[in-house]
Amino acid sequence: MNMAQLATHDPFITTRFDAALAWARKNSLFPLPFGTACCAIEFMGVVSSQFDISRFGAEIVRFSPRQSDLMIVSGTVVYKMVPILRRIYAQMAAPKWVISMGVCASSGGFYDDYCTLQGIDQVVPVDVYVPGCPPSPDLLLDGLLKLQKKIDEQRLLQKA
Numbered sequence: 327m328n329m330a331q332l333a334t335h336d337p338f339i340t341t342r343f344d345a346a347l348a349w350a351r352k353n354s355l356f357p358l359p360f361g362t363a364c365c366a367i368e369f370m371g372v373v374s375s376q377f378d379i380s381r382f383g384a385e386i387v388r389f390s391p392r393q394s395d396l397m398i399v400s401g402t403v404v405y406k407m408v409p410i411l412r413r414i415y416a417q418m419a420a421p422k423w424v425i426s427m428g429v430c431a432s433s434g435g436f437y438d439d440y441c442t443l444q445g446i447d448q449v450v451p452v453d454v455y456v457p458g459c460p461p462s463p464d465l466l467l468d469g470l471l472k473l474q475k476k477i478d479e480q481r482l483l484q485k486a
């Protein structure tokens with residue numbers, strides 16, 4: 327676009343503050359991987375160049391809960407880990423979201439035994455469940471898109 331064309335275009339974009347905030351939030355998620363088992367290997371695929379999670383603005387993985395707003399629980403969670411999972415979630419600043427990746431995190435999977443938590447939603451709120459054992463990287467990306475839509479809808483719900 328040359329200067330003459332620029333001059334004929336309005337250089338201002340108008341929007342509402344909450345719309346801009348939701349747009350910024352959903353496109354700048356900072357994931358914290360809570361990886362405990364094989365699903366975490368698929369998560370590594372998602373953040374690598376082949377699947378490239380940075381296309382969705384979520385490439386800056388943080389291992390400090392204070393710098394994260396998206397916990398991705400990938401793998402089996404045993405009861406011994408529950409206090410740690412709860413504490414890490416509590417240390418994340420609001421607003422914050424949780425993706426449960428794979429059947430083990432979502433329901434215990436085939437580990438229906440005395441030591442395995444039968445779903446992380448018993449101890450932390452889950453926003454999106456990603457099915458599979460393991461979920462493929464594109465399924466996790468699909469879960470991320472669903473979360474982005476939810477973040478947008480949260481804004482709409484707050485407005486109502």
Ligand code: SF4
Pocket residue numbers: 363364365366400401402427428429430431435458459460461
């Ligand atoms: S869902 Fe499957 S791949 Fe994922 S942690 Fe459980 S057993 Fe491993």
